[in-house]
Amino acid sequence: MSAAVRTLAALLAAALLLMSPRDAAAQELVVDLSDPLVAITTGFVGTRLVLFGSAESRGDVVVVVRGPLQDAVVRRKERVAGIWVNRTEVAFRNIPSFYTVAANRPVAEFLPKDVADIHEIGLANLEVLPEDPDKYSAEQLHEFREALIRNKQREGLYKRDVGNVIFLSPRLFRTAIVFPANTPVGTYGIEVYLIRNADIAAHHTTLLNVRKFGIEASLYDFAHQHAALYGLLAILIAMMAGWLASVAFRQR
Amino acid sequence: MEIYLPVAELSVNILLLLGLGGGVGFLSGLFGVGGGFLMTPLLIFIGIPPAVAVGTEANQIVASSVSGVMAHWRRGNVDFKMGSVLMVGGAIGSFVGVSLFTYLRGLGQIDLAIKLSYVVFLGIIGALMLVESARVMMMRPRQGPMKKHQHYWIHGLPFKMRFRKSRLYISVIPPVVIGFVVGVLAAIMGVGGGFIMVPAMIYLLRMPTAVVVGTSLFQIIFVTANVTFLQAVQNQTVDVVLALILLAGGVIGAQLGARASTQIRGEQLRGLLALMVLSVCLRLTYELVATPAELYVIGRVVTH
Numbered sequence: 223m224s225a226a227v228r229t230l231a232a233l234l235a236a237a238l239l240l241m242s243p244r245d246a247a248a249q250e251l252v253v254d255l256s257d258p259l260v261a262i263t264t265g266f267v268g269t270r271l272v273l274f275g276s277a278e279s280r281g282d283v284v285v286v287v288r289g290p291l292q293d294a295v296v297r298r299k300e301r302v303a304g305i306w307v308n309r310t311e312v313a314f315r316n317i318p319s320f321y322t323v324a325a326n327r328p329v330a331e332f333l334p335k336d337v338a339d340i341h342e343i344g345l346a347n348l349e350v351l352p353e354d355p356d357k358y359s360a361e362q363l364h365e366f367r368e369a370l371i372r373n374k375q376r377e378g379l380y381k382r383d384v385g386n387v388i389f390l391s392p393r394l395f396r397t398a399i400v401f402p403a404n405t406p407v408g409t410y411g412i413e414v415y416l417i418r419n420a421d422i423a424a425h426h427t428t429l430l431n432v433r434k435f436g437i438e439a440s441l442y443d444f445a446h447q448h449a450a451l452y453g454l455l456a457i458l459i460a461m462m463a464g465w466l467a468s469v470a471f472r473q474r
Numbered sequence: 475m476e477i478y479l480p481v482a483e484l485s486v487n488i489l490l491l492l493g494l495g496g497g498v499g500f501l502s503g504l505f506g507v508g509g510g511f512l513m514t515p516l517l518i519f520i521g522i523p524p525a526v527a528v529g530t531e532a533n534q535i536v537a538s539s540v541s542g543v544m545a546h547w548r549r550g551n552v553d554f555k556m557g558s559v560l561m562v563g564g565a566i567g568s569f570v571g572v573s574l575f576t577y578l579r580g581l582g583q584i585d586l587a588i589k590l591s592y593v594v595f596l597g598i599i600g601a602l603m604l605v606e607s608a609r610v611m612m613m614r615p616r617q618g619p620m621k622k623h624q625h626y627w628i629h630g631l632p633f634k635m636r637f638r639k640s641r642l643y644i645s646v647i648p649p650v651v652i653g654f655v656v657g658v659l660a661a662i663m664g665v666g667g668g669f670i671m672v673p674a675m676i677y678l679l680r681m682p683t684a685v686v687v688g689t690s691l692f693q694i695i696f697v698t699a700n701v702t703f704l705q706a707v708q709n710q711t712v713d714v715v716l717a718l719i720l721l722a723g724g725v726i727g728a729q730l731g732a733r734a735s736t737q738i739r740g741e742q743l744r745g746l747l748a749l750m751v752l753s754v755c756l757r758l759t760y761e762l763v764a765t766p767a768e769l770y771v772i773g774r775v776v777t778h
Contacts, residue, residue: 264478267485295773297582305590305762308582311773319775376768398719403476403485434480441480445710451707456533457699458715463718464540466724 250278250424253414260401260432263437268402273412275426276394281418282325282332283387284343285397289320289379289432290408293353296370311364313353319406321374322350324385324397334420341415341422345371345380378402407432481713482526488719489715490520495723502538502724503731504738505747506687508694510535510665511599513720514594515754522716524588525579528664529711532701534720535666538728539695546688553685554638556649557692560671563650564697567657572704575661582773589758591663596755599669603748609743628678640681640689648678653693660701666694 256272273285293315297308322328323344339347350367352358358366374380379402387397399412409429416424434442445452476485494516502509510531515528546552578584631645652674656667671690675681682690706712 262478265476266478267476270641283621285649293776295582295775297771297773299766299769299771301765305586306764306766307586308771308773311582320650329557366770369768370772373768373770373772404483430525438478438480441714442483445481445706445712445714449710450703453703454713456712456717457536457702457715460693460702460717460721461540461699463721463725464537464542465544467537468541468544471725471729 251416251426252276253426253428258399261435263435271399273397275414277416280384280392281423282396284415284473285324286343286413287322287399288318288411289406291316294320296366314350317350322381324387326387326389332417403431407434479713479716482522489526491719492723495720496727499724499727500731503728504735506670514664515758524585525711526713529599530713530716531664532698533712533717535698536695537721539691543691551688552686552692553637553689556637556640557689559646559649560653560693561696563653563727564657564693565700567654568661568700571658571661572708576708589762593755593758596751600748600755607741607745632775639685657697660697666698
């Protein structure tokens with residue numbers, strides 16, 4: 223099924239939901255994805271999902287995508303005897319491996335800072351906590367936090383710009399979520415907020431799976447879960463290949 | 475045409491990898507060098523994480539050494555006894571090397587350690603090769619042949635053993651030490667270590683030249699196999715898919731190179747190889763010395 227057909231199907235589903243007369247409270251916000259799964263296969267160079275939603279009432283929409291949590295160490299290079307060497311390091315715990323925000327207009331225009339802060343909407347409000355904060359000065363922590371975000375942005379995993387949420391009708395909206403080739407695997411949380419009167423009127427969470435598929439997945443799991451066997455097989459394959467090569471070119 | 479490397483966790487153009495394998499294979503066939511010391515830095519240049527480049531390259535060298543040793547074996551040019559003694563040192567050395575590798579990786583210094591070792595060794599080898607080929611090109615022959623059975627300090631060492639094939643009666647300490655050094659280098663740099671071992675066997679152990687290459691290849695198989703195993707277990711840095719692609723290119727390249735070597739006069743080309751080695755060395759040096767655009771890097775990441 224092509225992406226266009228899937229997109230159309232999701233659009234139709236969303237439209238139908240919008241029209242069906244169910245109880246309003248439960249249906250304040252309805253969201254669907256053009257694909258419930260991101261599959262990383264041999265030729266994976268990134269992908270793009272379309273998120274559709276319908277809101278029961280008018281308001282602004284913010285979509286926040288968070289990848290699985292991870293711990294990361296940020297290191298600062300310093301020059302030692304002419305060579306750049308990793309020196310100071312700060313370990314951060316439970317940061318999202320992937321983070322993007324999309325909205326139908328600049329978030330600051332309709333969402334007060336304190337609300338954005340609580341729900342960690344926007345990179346500036348993202349909670350990035352070091353392992354032991356007492357070890358570092360506030361200035362250092364700020365620098366390392368910014369560096370972490372900068373690096374993640376360069377890897378394409380934190381989006382620098384807020385994406386566009388497009389209203390197709392006063393109730394029906396759409397946004398695209400772009401996943402780069404180096405997308406981390408795991409369970410993603412997609413939060414959709416409906417904002418009215420400077421506060422959250424409705425909130426909907428969708429989970430998205432990013433998984434490796436096919437031989438890549440098997441090899442990765444094998445290399446990590448049965449490392450010794452993997453090592454032995456790697457050696458065996460290499461020896462066989464080397465032997466085959468010497469036999470194939472023997473008559474020279 | 476991109477291919478996703480499962481252990482390196484990134485996509486790389488498969489034609490680029492085949493080309494690298496073929497090119498380095500050609501050079502190794504042409505000059506009879508291992509090629510690991512060129513392949514690992516080139517893999518780093520195209521964006522493979524240095525730790526994965528080293529672990530994977532050790533795996534590839536297992537294959538190229540097996541195919542290389544067969545010809546020498548058929549001609550009876552492998553001293554298995556000497557090879558085994560070297561291997562004892564190599565086993566200990568590669569174990570120590572991989573442990574050091576794991577330790578440095580934990581500290582976030584492994585990339586630096588790999589690059590620094592390459593700068594030092596490529597610099598030395600490249601310079602020596604350049605001087606050597608310049609000397610040959612200027613038609614100035616080397617000093618007279620070495621005295622075969624001259625006694626020097628190595629013959630005073632204990633634990634002597636007879637090596638019939640090499641026609642030697644020497645202490646096992648020097649070969650064990652040589653094997654050890656090569657084992658450490660194999661683990662940290664992802665090289666076979668032939669470029670250290672061959673001169674050491676000729677000039678230190680005084681082995682007959684005929685058995686040197688076969689014996690060194692024989693021991694390299696086991697040392698790089700040991701490195702592959704330990705890297706796979708301790709660091710999960712061996713990418714079989716990457717190794718196989720490089721291998722496919724390398725096998726063909728090596729055959730073409732070996733055939734070309736019978737038709738081309740060596741000195742100028744050897745000088746060219748020396749320049750290549752030196753330019754790889756310079757490029758690595760530049761990476762270490764130049765002020766990076768981003769001073770902060772994300773180190774090891776653990777996803778929950």
